[in-house]
Amino acid sequence: xxxxxxxxxxxxxxxxxxxxxxxxxxxxxxxxxxxxxxxxxxxxxxxxxxxxxxxxxxxxxxxxxxxxxxxxxxxxxxxxxxxxxxxxxxxxxxxxxxxxxxxxxxxxxxxxxxxxxxxxxxxxxxxxxxxxxxxxxxxxxxxxxxxxxxxxxxxxxxxxxxxxxxxxxxxxxxxxxxxxxxxxxxxxxxxxxxxxxxxxxxxxxxxxxxxxxxx
Numbered sequence: 128x129x130x131x132x133x134x135x136x137x138x139x140x141x142x143x144x145x146x147x148x149x150x151x152x153x154x155x156x157x158x159x160x161x162x163x164x165x166x167x168x169x170x171x172x173x174x175x176x177x178x179x180x181x182x183x184x185x186x187x188x189x190x191x192x193x194x195x196x197x198x199x200x201x202x203x204x205x206x207x208x209x210x211x212x213x214x215x216x217x218x219x220x221x222x223x224x225x226x227x228x229x230x231x232x233x234x235x236x237x238x239x240x241x242x243x244x245x246x247x248x249x250x251x252x253x254x255x256x257x258x259x260x261x262x263x264x265x266x267x268x269x270x271x272x273x274x275x276x277x278x279x280x281x282x283x284x285x286x287x288x289x290x291x292x293x294x295x296x297x298x299x300x301x302x303x304x305x306x307x308x309x310x311x312x313x314x315x316x317x318x319x320x321x322x323x324x325x326x327x328x329x330x331x332x333x334x335x336x337x338x339x340x341x342x
Contacts, residue, residue: 142200149192156185183233190229197222209271216268220261227254 159165165178197218206212231250238246265272293300299310307314 139200139203142196142203145192145196145199149189149196152185152189152192156182156189160185186229186233190226190233194222194226209268209274213264213268213271216264217261220257220264224254224257224261227257 160178160182162178165181166176168177170176170180201215201218204211204215204218206215227250231246234246235243294308294311294313294315296313297308297311299308301309301315305315
């Protein structure tokens with residue numbers, strides 16, 4: 128069991144390292160491509176310089192790392208419940224759908240006019256196929272979407288309930304049944320329904336006492 132746990136930890140660390148490397152590639156490419164020494168270093172007679180080459184290389188490395196990390200992360204997720212199965216099956220098409228426009232943008236400046244039309248249609252078909260792939264995954268894992276929506280709704284309602292039972296003095300959250308703030312001890316304002324019930328009960332007691340006195 129220890130070896131299995133260590134293997135899973137190492138696998139996830141690999142994904143985290145890839146994410147950090149992708150971020151570093153984007154940042155370094157943006158910084159170096161804007162440096163004057165790279166912009167002035169021309170490569171050929173077509174206006175291509177070292178800055179553009181560095182930016183192209185950095186973005187290509189980042190896109191590759193992001194795509195491979197998504198696929199490997201999906202392979203590491205065990206489809207043991209609806210939500211994990213959605214992540215296991217949905218990460219690859221989702222990552223591919225995000226990466227394809229970036230790849231098209233990288234190679235677009237190097238294409239001729241005729242090649243642009245052909246390559247653009249290729250990417251259109253790839254994007255449509257990937258979108259259909261992702262749609263099928265979402266359709267097959269609709270249960271996970273419903274469970275996620277219910278969980279989000281529950282958290283929102285819990286947060287709203289905590290706000291309604293917040294202490295007016297210190298702002299601390301308290302349980303609905305609490306009469307005093309657990310943080311500062313201030314008397315909490317009770318819900319209107321409870322106050323109405325208390326008022327009604329006191330009115331009944333007062334009326335019964337007046338009837339007994341008149342009798």
